[in-house]
Amino acid sequence: MTLYLRPVHFVDTPIGLPDGAAVRLAGGMQWFAAYEVSGDGDRRVVPVGEVATLGERAALLHARITAPRAPWALGGRTLRFDQPQVAGILNVTPDSFSDGGAHVDDPAGAAAAGMAMAAAGAAVIDVGGESTRPGAALVWEEDEARRVAPVVERLARGGALVSIDTRKAPVAEAALAAGAGIVNDVSAMLWDERTLEVAARTGAPVILMHSPDPKHGGHGRDGYRDVVTEVFDWLEARVDAVVAAGVDRARVMIDPGIGFGKSLSDNLALINALALFHGIGCPIMLGVSRKRLIGALSNEAPVAERLGGSIALAVTGAAAGVQLLRVHDVAETVQALRVWRGLRDRALIG
Template sequence: MRLAGGMQWFSAYEVVGDTGRRTVPVADIASLGERAALLHARITALRAPWVLGERTLRFDQPLVAGILNITPDSFSDGGRHVDDPAAAADAGMAMLAAGAALVDLGGESTRPGATTVWEGDEIARTRPVIERLAAAGALVSIDTRKAAVMDAALSAGARIVNDVSALLWDEGALALVAARQCPVVLMHSPDPHKGGHGRVSYRDVVGEVFAWLEARIAAVEAAGVPRARIMVDPGIGFGKSLADNLALINGLAAFHGLGCPIMLGASRKRMIGALSNEAAVDARLGGSLALALKGADLGAQILRVHDVPETVQALHVWRGLRDRALAG
């Protein structure tokens, strides 16, 4: 069977239960009951494309979202584009020229300990850049927790909302997204109301994050946003230990059971430094590429990255290997 209708194939499931783990061929999945049949249907279904004005995002192969921060304090590129909308827009267009499918633009850092930005300042940082990018035909997502910023960004030409709090931080965010009928990315964090970095102890991080996202999707659907317009992000680095992050990435394929496209945002994150002699943020390209390719192998549809040209090149080679393997 195809994994989410994409380029990856599988022939069996690992089933985890009270009696341990066992392998079940896909042909026998119906014997496990209605819940297993529902998950199987979601895991194998092709994700509907997002038609966004003149642009369309298809999810049958991995795509790259370029990270563009208009902040003074983001952990990786803070301060690079503050107070210069033209230069920031040029940087976004360079990402698209290098092969990114969209630009994910934010005006507030979500690193641990970051100061909350007043929504007016966040709008002032992001709106002029979005207007320039949209006028040039770019596809833009707005990375924010605030309904007012979402509204201003969508009015300026952004097409997608990417919220690290899964529409929980701002009481008006869910209604705004439902009213505007835009696609939304829901990210898991253990304390979305407080910023996303509270640490909890997981017994089964994959299962618990899956259950949290499944409940959140149901709530967002009930508010009027179709599942076909929802993407999920397991929230690598948000309130999770190194072991938790590694388990989530290794278990990423399970999240196809939510029936939504998956975004993986692991670029330059702390876990890479932890695994590579505390490499500095700007020396984590190798680790970022390794995580991106792992995500592609497990069917992630969107890879959110800082290093667009390098990631796009790595995916071109990955795609060539997959094409040859399928042809052979």
Template sequence: MHLRPVQFVDTPIGYEDNSVARLAGGLQWFAAYEVIEGRARRTIPVADVATLGERAAHLHAAIIAPRARLQLGERTLRFDQPIIAGILNVTPDSFSDGGKHVDDPAAAAAAGIDMAAAGATLIDVGGESTRPGAPAVWEGDEIARLVPVVERLARAGAIVSVDTRKAAVMEATLAAGAHIVNDVAALLWDDRALDVVAKSGCPVVLMHSPDPKKGGHGDGGYTNVLTDVFDWLETRIAAVVAGGVDRSRIIVDPGIGFGKTLAENLALLNGLAIFHGLGCPIMLGASRKRLIGALSNEAPVDQRLAGSLALALKGAEAGVQILRVHDVAETVQAVKIWRGLRDQSLVGG
């Protein structure tokens, strides 16, 4: 069984007790669940979830529970409203901005600091492209690209996440001042990765892909992409917790664009609220991705801002806690407008 929050409401004011529920302690409220059991789907009022048994009770509790704050040294990450993660690539071949900051750590760090000034809560730094067909990068080269940038950002007071699959890179960048590991392979690419994260105590982003050890862009063979991705992440969370990582330090990412067709990506985006049932903050990385071009006359990567903003707001509407984006200032402005609209509707009138 899976539960997806549906029938979102502007405000809980005026509803009977227990007839609406707050989504993950955030700004969204909802009145019903879509109950998914195999191929069968039905909608029930939130108040009726208690009639569905232990599995439903577990999912409901996870869906409505506020997400724990993350204390990162002197900084705190809160998840009661959407926050922005700015994407900073120091690669020669990333699909969107490869080569822009390669071999110039000072300029790369300055770009990250500009993102923070524009409203990014954290800076996600990557030193290896994970686009389809990208060549693997030797860990020594990846460390050389990342560490000087991470050191500068950390000294400037930024919260830094590092986008890497390699244990040695995790160790080096955490030592350089990074706070979070963002692993597109969900700690499966490198056999030491789970141990490194567990021993460091750092938060970790676990992203879904069909075959992490082969790059994550294969055929998923999904029966139902929404529930299949949910189940994969649920299993992976359990394994990572068993490996010594505190569950409250785990963030999940459904992996838009990794081993999914256009239709499957759209199904995930339309069903994002289901992932609150995992009980972890959700990261959404859809910025400038191929699906935007596919839906907009093959718009090139540098002309996908409007589509990226549309998907960011789709995430905000679904209660996503972290929006991972290239265009920070524009996304921050869009989310501020969305937040203003939500604040007004929540108070009613």
């Protein structure tokens, strides 16, 4: 039987509970007391103290779920995973779904916008030179590299930690040479397999996102029997493949790919099950800011009017132990997370 563990029965503090009755989620700020155990149609809740009775697969998942995530040391910067952090989205494209065109052909202006995000509390600035919205035109790799490299260079020189949002090896290589520290690939390094070679050679941390057809843009969909377990299995296998190719497992982050080839029902199921993905043993990034599902749940609110939903989903992610939240509205999300953390800190002391 293929077995999955989803942390449930979250508690404010382990104080006052018997030893081992509650454990910390991925070394972060959340504690939980039980697992929802599922597989092959079976579903039940088991206290964490009884996980050893469930076999070797459960023991592996439990170890991954509870292990602290090692911080990423990147030059003079360190990205920690013991609390939720924000990655600010900086598009230098003419056609991204939310803010396309705002910074096209203006590296200085784009970098200034990125530094403003860093000043507002973004731990990472995620720079992208190609839209991945449905139907977006493919950008020639040299054009994409020319768009992003000057922006990355200015941000890195200003002290910001930069990730490059690309699926193309030459773009990743140019951005890393310009000072980027992380490669964020929506194709999980399947669009251009040379990207994996770049990551293995440079030692750059990577973010692997799920999509059902990464070689063809990421938005095709044939339907899922069980979207949560299928996405989990795909990401687990992809992490194993990337590690086998020479990337340190401690330098891999996963992203369930909300909105990529998934229906509203699929997206909601994945968000509700986020804690289960800690079983892969990697930090998790969640990108839901201003996405279509928010409009679908709020009278078709346009992109510019989805802040409330974006904040609600960011806090939901934090409560599930997500380590990195990719957002457009940095200041507002950082404020929401600070309030959330204040509540968690106060709860821990009773």
